[in-house]
Amino acid sequence: MSSFPRVRRLFPHALMFLGLWSGLIAAQTAAAQTDPPQLVITQVDVDYANQKLYIHGSNFGTTNSVSIANFGLQVEQSTGASIVAKIHPAFLTAGSYLLKVSAGTSAAQNDTFALTVGAQGPQGPKGDVGPQGLSSLTRTTSEAAGTNCATGGAKLETGVDANRDGALDNSEVNAALTRYVCNGARGPQGEPGVFNGSFGGTSTFNGPAVFNGGVYGARLVCQTVVGAETTSRSFSTGSTATCPAGWGLTGGACRHSAGTVVGTGSLMTTQSYTCVLTGPTSGAGSVHAQGQCCVIQ
DSSP states (O other): OOSHHHHHHHHHHHHHHHHHHHHHHHHHHHHHHHSOOOOEEEEEEEETTTTEEEEEEEOOOSSOEEEETTEEEEEEEEOSSEEEEEOOGGGGSSEEEEEEEESSSSGGGEEEEEEEEOOOOOOOOOOOOOOOOOOEEEEEEEEOSSSSOTTOEEEEEEEEOTTOSSSOOGGGBOGGGOEEEEOOOOOOOOOOEEEEEEOSTTOEEEEEEOOOOOOOOOOEEEEEEEOOOBOOSSGGGSEEEEOOTTOEEEEEEEEEEESOOOOEEEEEOSSEEEEEEOSOGGGOOEEEEEEEEEEEO
16 A cells, blocks of 8 residues: 555645744744844932932933833933933932833833932031132332333233232233333423523623423322122123223232132223132122222323
């Protein structure tokens, strides 16, 4: 008896089994190729002061949503590995909350994180007061006749008192701010004067008496002007010491008025000196500007 008919009966079933197996493998391969990488939350940091969450992980994508206890949060910044989200103050009280990040509808595009929020700790101690701003100083010396002043005059040097010794050292002079106040040129010789008079008795003197006139020496006059006290941090509303019309500013300084000053800034023009506060606002006090104004008389 031949077995060929039995082989013929089994052969169609084998072909069907092989077809189903191949299709299952192809479907699994296609699914593995199209499924996105798993979104994972690894760490969450809470910024109590600014009411923000800093979420760290991987495969966040650039378009996602964040929710806590099914309450949607505002996403301020998002990258593939980090998210910054605004959190409502209600969720900053001590407790545990379920945080969820979603980048799509598939299971691989979603992950949850058990966020435990502790009570906010007490405020830390106040930091040390920073150094007070440096003062600007001016030094006046005589200038001999020469290249800078044809007939001599005064040399005005300005700089910052870096070592805080109250004196402007040569190493502290800012050469770009050096100015010269020069004496005027000698005037022309005056006209000869005539003396007509008698010297007792009958003797008389009739003749020319010559007086060689000249220019009296110029005098440099200086005064200090003071600006109003301010707590401003903007030069447009700062404390400004302004010289009178016709006077020139030769230097200035920012003086501590009240409170704790952690730093000052200054702005110097040809006729005014302005001071403002700088540094952390938690340690601010007040300052006022002082300017040195000079004029030739």
